[in-house]
Amino acid sequence: NLHDYAHDKRRTTDDYPFGGEAGMVMKCEPVFELVEKLQSERPYDEIIYTSPDGIRYDQHEANRLSTLENIIILCGHYKGIDHRIREHLITREISIGDYVLTGGELAACIIADSVVRLVPGAIGDEASALTDCFQDNLLAPPVYTRPAEFRGWRVPDVLLSGNFGEIEKWQEEQAWERTKRLRPDLLE
Template identity: 55%
Template sequence: MKIDIVTIFPEMFTGVFSSSMIKRAQDTGAVTIDITDFRKYSPNKHHTVDDTPYGGGGGMVLKPEPIFFAVESLLEKCNSKRPARVILTSPQGEVFSQEKAIELAREEHLVLICGHYEGYDERIRQHLVTDEISIGDYVLTGGELPAMVIVDSIVRLLPGVLGNEQSAENDSFRNGLLEYPQYTRPAEFRGWKVPDVLLSGNHAKIEEWRRKESLRRTLLRRPDLLQKAELNERDQRLLQKVKEEMGNA
């Protein structure tokens, strides 16, 4: 996968993209990430990238020329077989989800545009981008942090990045539910014991326990997810048991 980040603050990405999993993914060739300063594409001799909005109002608006020129240059250089997805980080966009991360992880080339100031010239939205993504219903200073979040969630899904493919398969939200509780050694700590079933070696029982606890945690913390989750007959039976146990608690 090829990921291009278009920003006026390229230095913000140095620490995040040069450590941990994202660095490892780049070292192994699973992904190539390049940062482009779109200020360099400004046709103005002062490299201006923003201006006051037509019609008046507070704040500054990003001009179309630098962003169009930067993105178009990147698209011309890339030789991916499929058209790139050009993503605008914006509080007005589709709220990012694990489902969206999985969708984008199947692409060959992503371009993320990081905004700043009051907003973007509307022509960028209308004629350049393919997706607008928000990471939540709040406003940040710029689009750099959302871009980091989006890239991190996508890169970890690429083949071979995590090392253990089951790690991504069992993630919260991957199957519409929250992940089940996890335990490791020691089997007892300060009197708190690991559930006996996890020490039993009975894989069928363990799998059933995990599914049941996943349903329990989702019911307790995010009941809204259960309304959209695809539950089979066994899930329905386990969920009913969870409700009965909670009713008797």
């Protein structure tokens, strides 16, 4: 808890910004003290700050983060964090989109969930995570399950054929087609 690292009577972790701007800003002292305590216990590969100013988070970044041993995710709140934290402590800033949330906690949860599912043993079928959307900048192909026909809608015959070469070819074609139609920006 960040308040445990604030040593004034009220355990203050934020204060008004210099310059008269509206809002509250997270203070340097408790953030630095907390992170330095964590760093004294183990090394960290990244100290991430969730911010609309950061790089746009995507599957490639999730893949990269999943290869790291330890990361800290610092969630901004209020107006943000004292800029000295960004300059001297944060190693990477990540944005989950071009909008502002009340705090960085949801962004941190999204990052954590997308990274953890890539860690071996986290999900039952590890191959499933490696064939998800965006692993190769394509959307996933359509998936189907039983029954083979429902209300007159049939599963594509190729998926029932047992010909894995043809199935793979169909899946790749579908992934390209869906990406071109739904998310052409991924192909740029």
